[in-house]
Amino acid sequence: MQNYSSKSDEELAELLKTDDDALAEIIDRYQEKLDRYIRRISNINKEDREDALQEVFLSVYENINSYDSSFKFSSWIYRITHNKVISLWRKNKNTNQNVSLEENLLLLEQSLKEENNILKQLEEKENAKIINKALESLPVKYKEPLVLYFIENKSYEEISDILQMPVSSVGTRIRRAKEKIKKQIEDLIKAYE
Numbered sequence: 001m002q003n004y005s006s007k008s009d010e011e012l013a014e015l016l017k018t019d020d021d022a023l024a025e026i027i028d029r030y031q032e033k034l035d036r037y038i039r040r041i042s043n044i045n046k047e048d049r050e051d052a053l054q055e056v057f058l059s060v061y062e063n064i065n066s067y068d069s070s071f072k073f074s075s076w077i078y079r080i081t082h083n084k085v086i087s088l089w090r091k092n093k094n095t096n097q098n099v100s101l102e103e104n105l106l107l108l109e110q111s112l113k114e115e116n117n118i119l120k121q122l123e124e125k126e127n128a129k130i131i132n133k134a135l136e137s138l139p140v141k142y143k144e145p146l147v148l149y150f151i152e153n154k155s156y157e158e159i160s161d162i163l164q165m166p167v168s169s170v171g172t173r174i175r176r177a178k179e180k181i182k183k184q185i186e187d188l189i190k191a192y193e
Helices: 009-016 022-041 046-066 073-091 102-112 118-137 140-151 156-163 167-192
Strands: none
Touching (some): 009 022, 022 073, 046 073, 073 156, 156 167
């Protein structure tokens, strides 16, 4: 059995074309990241996320021969994940649920709570609620590039590949998303006053 951990993603993808064992390393590298991505852009429960991830990795395995190693593997697998989430939304179109980032905000709150200052923690919790409310109100077309850029640390070019849109559109959507969030937060702060 080969040592896959020293291989780049692109090398692993090439190996997967002839060696099924490489899939386990791809799953190890991407399962947590893709689960986090799905959680951030959708409101599907854990069981449905797990099902979506299984479908993603099955698609990776079945379509590995169509992967072009001159492109980043991460963009390709995020694109597959994006498509699976869109398919789930279409299947569940009648539920018309808003996208929630509550789980992620709890993680953010935990990392922000380095001190035991109760007042500071309460303020942070209130800020997190305001940000969550603003993010929930964003249309998916703005939320997705925002999450990919600021939370998943993807470049404009990678986001362009994942969402299949021009790089200039990525920049425009991120700028508009930030403007919308800023306006939402200002309106929410005024409502609290």
